[in-house]
Amino acid sequence: MTKSVVVVEDDKGLREQLVAILRSAPDIKCVGAFATAEEALSKIPAQKPDVVLMDIGLPGMSGIECVVQLKKLNSPPQIIMVTVYEDSDRLFRALKAGANGYLVKSSPPEELLDAVRDVETGGAPMSSHIACKVVEHFHGQKQDDCEKENISQREQQVLSLLASGFIYKEIGDQLGISVETVRSHVKNICQKMHVRNRVEAVARHQAKTH
Amino acid sequence: MTTTLKLVAVSSSLLALLTELGMPALAAEDAWDTTAPVIRGVEVNGRPLAWHSGAEVKLATFPRNLVFNIGVPTNSAQKGTRLRTKLEGIDRDWQEVGGQMFVTIRFFNKSGDLVSQKEFAAHGESPGWNGNLETSTFTHRREVFSAPLDAAQMWVVLSSAGGPTAVGIYAVDHLMVSKITISNGAPEILLRSPSPQELGTMSSPNQAPVGWERDGTRPSMARILDVGQNSSTKALAILDDDPLSHAEWHNTRAIAAPVAANENLLVEWNEMYTIGASMDRTATYASLPPGSYKFRVAEVSVLGKPTGVETMIVVTVPLPYWQTMWFWAALAVLTVGTSALSVRYLAWHKMRREVIRLEQQRALERERLRIAQDIHDDLGARVTEISLLSGMAENNDGFSEQARVEFCRISMKSRDLVAALYETVWAVNPENDNLEAIGNYLRQTINNQCTQAQLRCRLHISPLPRNIETSSRIRHNISMAAREATHNAIKHAKASQITVHVSVADMLLTVSIQDDGCGFDFATNPSGNGLVNMRRRMEDIGGNCVIESWSGRGTKVQFCLLVPALIKDFDRTESTRPAPASNGAY
Numbered sequence: 200m201t202k203s204v205v206v207v208e209d210d211k212g213l214r215e216q217l218v219a220i221l222r223s224a225p226d227i228k229c230v231g232a233f234a235t236a237e238e239a240l241s242k243i244p245a246q247k248p249d250v251v252l253m254d255i256g257l258p259g260m261s262g263i264e265c266v267v268q269l270k271k272l273n274s275p276p277q278i279i280m281v282t283v284y285e286d287s288d289r290l291f292r293a294l295k296a297g298a299n300g301y302l303v304k305s306s307p308p309e310e311l312l313d314a315v316r317d318v319e320t321g322g323a324p325m326s327s328h329i330a331c332k333v334v335e336h337f338h339g340q341k342q343d344d345c346e347k348e349n350i351s352q353r354e355q356q357v358l359s360l361l362a363s364g365f366i367y368k369e370i371g372d373q374l375g376i377s378v379e380t381v382r383s384h385v386k387n388i389c390q391k392m393h394v395r396n397r398v399e400a401v402a403r404h405q406a407k408t409h
Numbered sequence: 410m411t412t413t414l415k416l417v418a419v420s421s422s423l424l425a426l427l428t429e430l431g432m433p434a435l436a437a438e439d440a441w442d443t444t445a446p447v448i449r450g451v452e453v454n455g456r457p458l459a460w461h462s463g464a465e466v467k468l469a470t471f472p473r474n475l476v477f478n479i480g481v482p483t484n485s486a487q488k489g490t491r492l493r494t495k496l497e498g499i500d501r502d503w504q505e506v507g508g509q510m511f512v513t514i515r516f517f518n519k520s521g522d523l524v525s526q527k528e529f530a531a532h533g534e535s536p537g538w539n540g541n542l543e544t545s546t547f548t549h550r551r552e553v554f555s556a557p558l559d560a561a562q563m564w565v566v567l568s569s570a571g572g573p574t575a576v577g578i579y580a581v582d583h584l585m586v587s588k589i590t591i592s593n594g595a596p597e598i599l600l601r602s603p604s605p606q607e608l609g610t611m612s613s614p615n616q617a618p619v620g621w622e623r624d625g626t627r628p629s630m631a632r633i634l635d636v637g638q639n640s641s642t643k644a645l646a647i648l649d650d651d652p653l654s655h656a657e658w659h660n661t662r663a664i665a666a667p668v669a670a671n672e673n674l675l676v677e678w679n680e681m682y683t684i685g686a687s688m689d690r691t692a693t694y695a696s697l698p699p700g701s702y703k704f705r706v707a708e709v710s711v712l713g714k715p716t717g718v719e720t721m722i723v724v725t726v727p728l729p730y731w732q733t734m735w736f737w738a739a740l741a742v743l744t745v746g747t748s749a750l751s752v753r754y755l756a757w758h759k760m761r762r763e764v765i766r767l768e769q770q771r772a773l774e775r776e777r778l779r780i781a782q783d784i785h786d787d788l789g790a791r792v793t794e795i796s797l798l799s800g801m802a803e804n805n806d807g808f809s810e811q812a813r814v815e816f817c818r819i820s821m822k823s824r825d826l827v828a829a830l831y832e833t834v835w836a837v838n839p840e841n842d843n844l845e846a847i848g849n850y851l852r853q854t855i856n857n858q859c860t861q862a863q864l865r866c867r868l869h870i871s872p873l874p875r876n877i878e879t880s881s882r883i884r885h886n887i888s889m890a891a892r893e894a895t896h897n898a899i900k901h902a903k904a905s906q907i908t909v910h911v912s913v914a915d916m917l918l919t920v921s922i923q924d925d926g927c928g929f930d931f932a933t934n935p936s937g938n939g940l941v942n943m944r945r946r947m948e949d950i951g952g953n954c955v956i957e958s959w960s961g962r963g964t965k966v967q968f969c970l971l972v973p974a975l976i977k978d979f980d981r982t983e984s985t986r987p988a989p990a991s992n993g994a995y
Binding site: 283287307308326328331369 | 785786789790791792793794796797798800801803804820823824827830831834835849850852853856857859860865866867868869909
């Protein structure tokens with residue numbers, strides 16, 4: 200099954216390179232490339248791509264804000280953040296906003312394509328320093344919080360192993376589960392972060408209006 | 410005839426005095442005028458004080474030459490009232506100022522002219538004086554003197570002529586002048602007063618014994634008075650109640666004693682007296698310490714008996730300001746206030762300097778951030794583009810195997826370059842100027858290095874404090890040294906796992922990177938470039954670097970840095986390099 204992909208990247212050279220890499224894969228179809236978040240927001244609802252490669256630092260509306268807006272659509276696309284540097288703060292905020300994964304732009308083309316292919320099942324691997332931030336994020340969770348917002352024991356184990364430098368395969372070996380299961384745990388963690396963030400945002404909004 | 414006339418002239422007060430002495434009053438209807446003594450003024454150091462009668466006298470601190478001007482009321486100035494003063498707090502007893510009576514020896518020459526006189530004064534009260542003539546006792550007195558050159562005759566005089574204001578009573582008994590001879594024989598008596606027996610025969614106090622006569626401006630005040638319990642014992646006396654006149658007893662010319670020049674003479678007599686002064690006069694005090702005093706002026710009778718009439722003023726001398734509680738309180742308040750203000754000022758000044766410093770620092774940070782942003786946006790994108798281009802070319806089947814290998818190398822090199830660029834961007838970003846950022850960055854960069862090299866990576870990074878500020882230079886040196894150590898482990902050690910420990914304990918930041926590789930021998934590999942670099946980087950920031958290697962069992966590189974040094978270096982804002990704290994641990 201062919202995946203439709205949209206690229207949002209303000210740097211012309213990089214945008215063209217990313218499009219070229221995507222086009223090199225037969226199972227991936229690049230349906231659009233935009234320089235700004237605003238342009239992307241006006242086109243994407245009609246194009247309904249499967250995946251969006253979203254640059255984090257965009258002029259005008261930021262990539263993170265764009266993720267927030269895209270995730271409000273009825274059938275939101277999977278979003279992979281692309282970044283020149285692995286800036287942990289911004290990547291973490293993007294994940295909270297609803298991004299499904301992230302990728303360093305200078306990654307080898309194969310990695311980039313694999314990330315697009317696998318985004319639904321867990322996307323690109325989460326690295327140690329992001330995992331560390333996620334651990335911190337869930338650190339103060341309350342026991343009576345909704346299941347949907349809280350990570351499970353197993354997810355916690357996966358996160359702390361990630362933070363200690365373990366790769367997916369090592370985690371699988373350690374916990375006696377498959378790499379696919381690890382990947383699925385990571386995906387769920389990202390989703391829960393997103394849910395938690397949304398709940399918190401609503402709470403903040405209510406506190407402000409009432 | 411004369412005495413009778415004089416008696417008529419005796420004032421009413423003298424009559425009252427005689428009554429007091431137990432003599433029958435001739436005119437008893439007259440009584441003491443009870444007008445109180447007057448304090449006319451107070452002077453300090455020659456300057457009169459503005460002061461209202463009856464009010465408290467408030468002096469300045471440390472008054473000098475304090476003078477009270479006192480006197481009897483003008484309408485009773487003739488009365489002969491004696492005044493005594495007492496400054497309570499200073500004087501223990503009542504003070505009798507002025508007023509003297511005398512036993513005088515007068516010398517005459519052959520022509521009968523007065524040539525000189527020798528005076529023996531009496532003042533105040535004699536030791537045996539008891540307040541009245543009946544119970545008081547005589548005190549013996551003797552004086553030695555020599556006759557002047559041209560003396561031929563001498564008289565003995567009992568007189569109140571010393572000062573016109575003198576009032577009181579002076580009774581003399583057994584007065585005798587004798588010549589002191591060199592031989593042991595009895596002294597030759599030249600002159601003596603009438604004996605008590607002779608005086609006892611006097612029926613009237615106004616009679617005069619043989620050889621003696623009254624004199625002075627008011628001779629009636631020279632009297633023969635009863636002394637002691639026995640009324641037959643009489644003595645010559647001056648009873649002076651008139652401040653303006655005087656009286657005398659002296660021998661007549663008939664019994665005047667002949668004397669030769671330079672003759673040594675002895676005069677001895679018994680005396681009892683109470684002598685004071687009347688009229689205006691002054692009481693003087695050289696100085697007065699701080700305190701509250703009562704200056705009392707009491708009226709006493711001519712015989713020194715208090716009449717109960719008295720005037721009093723209160724005199725206060727304030728404490729000098731440095732002895733007052735107010736002064737100390739004010740001084741304390743002032744001191745506290747001044748120091749508080751100084752402290753506030755200094756604090757404000759320090760705060761201002763701090764604000765300026767922070768502003769400059771913020772400006773520097775903004776500039777750093779701008780440069781960082783530029784590098785990030787532009788250079789980073791270009792290198793990333795090269796990486797993507799070479800990555801594409803690497804996968805292009807149209808290129809030869811050789812070219813694809815080269816493209817692969819370009820791709821990897823540019824990825825390394827992106828990582829190095831990121832390191833720089835991270836180091837200069839002021840948001841990362843804290844210890845926590847070092848931990849996060851080491852986690853990220855070492856993990857990436859290991860992932861790319863497909864090496865197991867174990868990170869034991871304890872949470873580092875965010876509140877300890879860490880300059881970009883220190884962060885840069887630590888991160889570069891750590892990357893170098895990791896690179897060495899990947900490149901040379903043939904390791905399968907790298908273990909990283911980062912912690913802060915007792916303000917000591919410790920970063921250790923250990924591999925399980927082949928290790929190396931310092932003897933055969935004394936100064937690999939990387940090792941030298943790591944040491945230099947740690948030396949630059951005042952830390953140290955310990956490298957341990959066990960052949961076949963791996964290598965451990967450990968960096969240590971005292972955290973206060975981090976803060977100190979931050980304060981200096983990278984203007985100077987701290988001296989390396991070499992402790993010989995290399």
